[in-house]
Amino acid sequence: MPASRWQTGLNELLQWNEEEENELLSLIMPSMLSRFQKKDSNSSGSDPSQMSTSAKYPDVLPILPLRGVVVYPQTAVPLTVGQPRSIKLVDEVVGGDKLVGLVAATNPELESPGPNDLYRVGTIAVVHRLLRAPDGTLRLLVQGMDRFRLGEFVAEEPYLKAKIELAPELVEEGLQIDALARNARDQFQQITQMIPSFPEELAGSITSVEDPLQTAYTIANFQRMDIKDSQEILEIDSVAEKLKKLIGLLVREAEVLQLGQKIQNEARGEIEKVQREYFLREQMKAIQKELGEKDEQAAEAEEFRKKIEEAKMPEEAEKQARHEVERLSRLPSAAAEYGVIRGYLDWLVSLPWSKGTEDNLDIAHARGILDKDHYGLQDVKERILEFLAIRKLRIERKDEAKAPSEDKIRREREGVILCFVGPPGVGKTSLGQSIARAMGRKFVRASLGGIRDEAEIRGHRRTYIGSMPGRILQALRRIESRNPVFMLDEIDKLTFDFHGDPASALLEVLDPEQNTEFRDNYLEVAFDLSQVFFITTANTLETIPGPLRDRMEIIFLSGYTESEKIAIANGYLIPRQIRENSLRENEITFTEDALRKIIREYTRESGVRNLERKIGAVCRKVATHIAEGEVEEAKITAVLVEEYLDHPIFQATEELNQRTSMPGVVPGLAWTPYGGDVLFVEATSMPGGKGFQVTGSIGNVMNESARAALSFVRSRAKQLGLETDFFNKSDIHLHIPSGAQPKDGPSAGVTIATSLVSLISGRKVKPHVGMTGEITLRGQVLPIGGVKEKVLAAHRNGLRTVILPKRNENDLDDVPEEIKKSMKFIYVETVDEVLDSALETNHRRSNPADKRSTPRGGSADKSAGSKQTSKKKPTTRKTKTNGKSTARRR
Numbered sequence: 034m035p036a037s038r039w040q041t042g043l044n045e046l047l048q049w050n051e052e053e054e055n056e057l058l059s060l061i062m063p064s065m066l067s068r069f070q071k072k073d074s075n076s077s078g079s080d081p082s083q084m085s086t087s088a089k090y091p092d093v094l095p096i097l098p099l100r101g102v103v104v105y106p107q108t109a110v111p112l113t114v115g116q117p118r119s120i121k122l123v124d125e126v127v128g129g130d131k132l133v134g135l136v137a138a139t140n141p142e143l144e145s146p147g148p149n150d151l152y153r154v155g156t157i158a159v160v161h162r163l164l165r166a167p168d169g170t171l172r173l174l175v176q177g178m179d180r181f182r183l184g185e186f187v188a189e190e191p192y193l194k195a196k197i198e199l200a201p202e203l204v205e206e207g208l209q210i211d212a213l214a215r216n217a218r219d220q221f222q223q224i225t226q227m228i229p230s231f232p233e234e235l236a237g238s239i240t241s242v243e244d245p246l247q248t249a250y251t252i253a254n255f256q257r258m259d260i261k262d263s264q265e266i267l268e269i270d271s272v273a274e275k276l277k278k279l280i281g282l283l284v285r286e287a288e289v290l291q292l293g294q295k296i297q298n299e300a301r302g303e304i305e306k307v308q309r310e311y312f313l314r315e316q317m318k319a320i321q322k323e324l325g326e327k328d329e330q331a332a333e334a335e336e337f338r339k340k341i342e343e344a345k346m347p348e349e350a351e352k353q354a355r356h357e358v359e360r361l362s363r364l365p366s367a368a369a370e371y372g373v374i375r376g377y378l379d380w381l382v383s384l385p386w387s388k389g390t391e392d393n394l395d396i397a398h399a400r401g402i403l404d405k406d407h408y409g410l411q412d413v414k415e416r417i418l419e420f421l422a423i424r425k426l427r428i429e430r431k432d433e434a435k436a437p438s439e440d441k442i443r444r445e446r447e448g449v450i451l452c453f454v455g456p457p458g459v460g461k462t463s464l465g466q467s468i469a470r471a472m473g474r475k476f477v478r479a480s481l482g483g484i485r486d487e488a489e490i491r492g493h494r495r496t497y498i499g500s501m502p503g504r505i506l507q508a509l510r511r512i513e514s515r516n517p518v519f520m521l522d523e524i525d526k527l528t529f530d531f532h533g534d535p536a537s538a539l540l541e542v543l544d545p546e547q548n549t550e551f552r553d554n555y556l557e558v559a560f561d562l563s564q565v566f567f568i569t570t571a572n573t574l575e576t577i578p579g580p581l582r583d584r585m586e587i588i589f590l591s592g593y594t595e596s597e598k599i600a601i602a603n604g605y606l607i608p609r610q611i612r613e614n615s616l617r618e619n620e621i622t623f624t625e626d627a628l629r630k631i632i633r634e635y636t637r638e639s640g641v642r643n644l645e646r647k648i649g650a651v652c653r654k655v656a657t658h659i660a661e662g663e664v665e666e667a668k669i670t671a672v673l674v675e676e677y678l679d680h681p682i683f684q685a686t687e688e689l690n691q692r693t694s695m696p697g698v699v700p701g702l703a704w705t706p707y708g709g710d711v712l713f714v715e716a717t718s719m720p721g722g723k724g725f726q727v728t729g730s731i732g733n734v735m736n737e738s739a740r741a742a743l744s745f746v747r748s749r750a751k752q753l754g755l756e757t758d759f760f761n762k763s764d765i766h767l768h769i770p771s772g773a774q775p776k777d778g779p780s781a782g783v784t785i786a787t788s789l790v791s792l793i794s795g796r797k798v799k800p801h802v803g804m805t806g807e808i809t810l811r812g813q814v815l816p817i818g819g820v821k822e823k824v825l826a827a828h829r830n831g832l833r834t835v836i837l838p839k840r841n842e843n844d845l846d847d848v849p850e851e852i853k854k855s856m857k858f859i860y861v862e863t864v865d866e867v868l869d870s871a872l873e874t875n876h877r878r879s880n881p882a883d884k885r886s887t888p889r890g891g892s893a894d895k896s897a898g899s900k901q902t903s904k905k906k907p908t909t910r911k912t913k914t915n916g917k918s919t920a921r922r923r
C-alpha cells in the first residue's frame with residue numbers, strides 16, 4: 034500500500050504523542066514552519082531543509098508512492114505507511130539523509146504502484162518524525178522541500194528508486210500576484226469560517242502566510258479537493274496560474290458550503306416555527322384558563338348551538354344537529370373525526386331550512402316580464418302563463434280541495450314539472466330566469482350533463498373522506514333560499530352505469546310525493562324540496578328516461594328564423610352587449626345587412642347564442658377604438674363586420690353550390706339535438722363489382738336505410754334508366770359527412786337514393802333543393818319528424834326548395850309564415866317523384882338522358898323523358914364514363 038495521508042487527523046496526532054506536541058504543531062503550522070526554517074538556516078545545521086540548491090540533493094532518490102494525497106513543497110504532512118517495501122524504504126531513509134521523493138499514484142486503488150502508475154511530478158521531502166504504531170505501521174511527518182520531475186527508474190526492488198530533476202516553479206512578481214494570493218487567502222478564510230470544526234488557530238496561521246507560492250501550496254494542502262486537481266496545482270509552473278486554479282476551486286467550494294448552509298438554515302427555521310407555534314398555543318391556553326375563558330373548542334360548539342337556533346330547522350334535523358354538537362364538544366380537536374363533524378354541522382346550519390322568498394302570483398305581472406325579456410315565443414309564453422295560472426289557483430284553493438293524497442288528478446297535476454326542449458341558445462335558461470323574476474323567486478341552476486353516479490344528486494355518505502351533499506343541496510345552500518326556481522339543465526344527458534341510477538334519484542327530487550322528505554346521503558336527515566320550483570331543460574326528448582318524461586310538461590322551442598334573430602338582436606342582444614361593454618346607446622349601431630351577414634356567415638345555429646357572442650366581439654372592438662379616442666361612434670356595416678370578425682366561417686350558399694356541382698352529392702335535411710341541419714350525402718364509384726361501403730357519421734339505422742336505398746335503386750335500375758351492368762362493374766362508396774351529429778334516423782332514405790341515382794345517371798341535383806323522408810324497399814316515401822327544425826335549417830343554409838313526404842304536409846303549420854312564403858315545398862309519395870323533382874334532366878351534350886331511351890318500365894321520369902331526344906342516344910355511354918371518372922376524381 035502506498036503511503037497515504039494520516040487518516041486519524043491532526044488532533045489525534047497531537048494527542049498521540051503529547052510531549053512532542055509543540056514541536057509537531059510548529060512543524061505543521063505554516064507560519065511557524067517558515068520561522069522554523071529561518072531559525073534552522075541561521076543555525077547552519079545539517080538539516081537538508083536549509084539547503085537551497087540542487088547540489089544539495091542526490092541525483093537518485095528513493096521514490097515513495099502516495100495514495101490519494103499530494104505533498105507540496107513548503108508544507109508538512111503526516112503520512113501513514115503500511116506496506117513492507119515502503120516500511121523498508123522509510124527505515125533506510127531515516128537511517129540516511131532523510132530525503133525521499135514523494136509522487137502521487139495516478140490510481141489510488143492500486144496496491145503497489147509501479148513506475149508507470151505514478152504522476153511525473155513530485156516533491157522532494159525530508160522525513161522529520163517517525164512513530165511506530167502498535168499495529169506495525171509507521172506514522173511519519175514529512176516536510177515538502179522542492180518540486181522535481183521523475184527521471185529514469187534505476188531500481189524497483191526492494192523499493193522504487195529514480196533519477197530526479199529539480200523543477201523550480203516560475204515565480205512572478207508584482208501587484209497582480211500579490212492580489213491573487215490575497216484573494217486565495219480570503220476565499221479560504223471564508224471557507225474555514227463555514228466549517229465549525231476547522232481549528233481557528235490553524236486557519237489563522239494559514240491565512241497569515243504572505244509568500245504567494247507558499248500561500249498556494251499551504252492552502253492546497255489543507256483544502257479538500259480531487260487528487261487530479263491537487264496534482265495539477267503541483268504541476269502548474271507559474272505561481273499565478275497555480276493561484277488562479279486554486280481560487281477557482283475555492284470559489285466553488287464556498288458556493289457548495291453556502292448552499293448547504295442555506296438548506297440547513299431553512300430546515301432549522303421550519304422546525305423552530307413549529308416549535309414556536311406550539312409554544313404560543315400552549316401559552317394561550319394557559320392564559321385563557323387563567324382568565325376563565327372557554328377554550329377555542331368550546332367556543333366553536335357554542336357558535337354552532339347559536340346557529341342551530343337561528344336556522345329554524347325541522348325537528349328531526351335539529352335533534353341530529355344538537356346531537357352532533359355534543360359529540361363535537363367532547364372530542365379532542367386534533368381528532369380526525371372532529372373535522373368531519375364540524376364539516377357536517379357547517380352544512381346542517383347553513384342550509385336554507387326556513388329562508389325563502391314571498392311568491393308573486395300576479396299573472397299580468399308575469400306576462401309583462403316574459404314579454405319584456407323575450408321576443409316572440411308567443412306559444413311558449415302562453416304555455417308558461419297557463420302553467421303559472423293553474424298553480425296559482427291550486428294554491429289559492431287549497432282549502433277547498435281534497436288532500437292530494439286522496440285526489441288522484443290533483444296529485445298528478447302537482448307533480449308536473451316544466452321541461453323546455455330545444456337546441457342551444459333558444460332561450461331556455463333565460464325563460465327560466467324570467468319565470469323566477471316574475472314570481473319574485475331566486476334562480477339557481479345545476480347541470481345534469483354527464484352525471485352517471487347517483488351520488489352526484491343525492492350525495493355521498495359521511496363515512497367517505499371529503500364527502501359532500503349532492504348538487505341539489507349544494508345549489509340550495511349557495512342560493513340561500515328554500516324556494517328558488519331551480520333549473521336542472523341537460524336532463525337528456527343523464528347516463529347510468531354501475532354507480533346506481535341517477536334518474537331514479539332525480540325522480541325522488543322531483544316527485545312531490547317524495548320530495549317533501551328528500552334524504553341526501555350526506556345529510557341523512559330529510560330536507561323539504563316541495564317548495565322548489567323545478568324546471569328542466571333538454572336538447573332532445575329521446576334520451577330522457579321514460580319515468581321522468583312522464584312527469585313533465587314539455588314545451589318545445591325549435592329555433593328562430595333569420596328575421597326573428599334580427600329582431601332579437603336589435604331588441605335584446607345588442608342593448609345587452611352595449612351595457613356589458615360599457616358603451617353608450619348611441620355609440621354603436623348595426624345595420625340590418627351587418628346583422629344578416631353575422632347570422633349567415635359567422636353563425637350556423639338555431640338559437641342566438643353565437644350571434645350574441647359575435648355581437649359582443651364587435652362591441653369590444655368598438656369599445657377599444659372609443660377608449661383609444663380613435664372614434665366617437667361606430668355604425669357597423671357588413672364590410673366592418675368582416676373587418677372586425679375576420680373571415681366568414683360559413684358561406685352556406687357558396688358551399689351548397691360548390692358541393693352540388695357534381696353528380697352524386699345531394700343535400701339532405703337532418704334533425705339533431707342542436708337543431709336542424711343540412712348534410713350532404715355523397716356517393717362515388719370505382720371499378721370493382723357489387724361492393725358497397727358506407728362511411729361518415731352514421732349509426733345502424735342510417736346504415737340500414739343506405740342498404741335499403743341501394744336495393745331499391747338496383748331493383749329499379751331499368752325503370753330508372755340506369756345502365757344495368759353498372760353494379761356488376763363498380764363498387765359504390767357512400768359517405769355522410771357531418772358538421773352536426775345527426776340523429777340516427779331513417780329520414781336520410783330519400784337523400785341516399787337520390788344520391789345513388791345521381792351518381793349512376795350523371796344527373797346533378799337541381800340548385801338549392803334539399804330533401805328528407807324515409808323510404809321503403811318498394812319506393813314509397815314515409816313521413817318523418819322534426820319538420821320545423823329541418824325547414825328552418827334548410828332556409829338558414831340557403832336551400833330554396835324542400836322535398837317532403839306528403840304525409841308531413843300538416844307539420845308545415847308550425848313553420849313561420851315568412852319562411853313558408855320564401856320557399857317552395859314539394860310533397861311526394863314515391864321516390865320516383867323525388868327523383869323527378871330533385872335531379873336535373875341532362876339535356877346538354879354530356880347527357881346521360883339517353884339512358885332513358887333504354888326501355889323503361891317506370892313512368893316516373895316524365896319531365897326528363899320529355900326533354901330527351903333520341904339523337905343523343907349514341908353519346909350515352911361516353912357520358913356515363915365521364916360521369917364516373919368525375920366521381921372518381923373527387
Ligand SMILES: Nc1ncnc2c1ncn2[C@@H]1O[C@H](COP(=O)(O)OP(=O)(O)O)[C@@H](O)[C@H]1O
Pocket residue numbers: 406407408409410456457458459460461462463464601605606640641642645
Ligand atoms: N326570444 C328571445 N328574446 C330575447 N333574447 C333571447 C331570446 N331567445 C334567446 N335569447 C337570448 O339568447 C341567449 C341564449 O339563451 P339561453 O337562455 O342561454 O339559451 P338556452 O338555455 O336555450 O341554451 C340569452 O342571452 C337569451 O337571453
Ligand SMILES: [Mg+2]
Pocket residue numbers: 461462463522570
Ligand atoms: Mg341553457
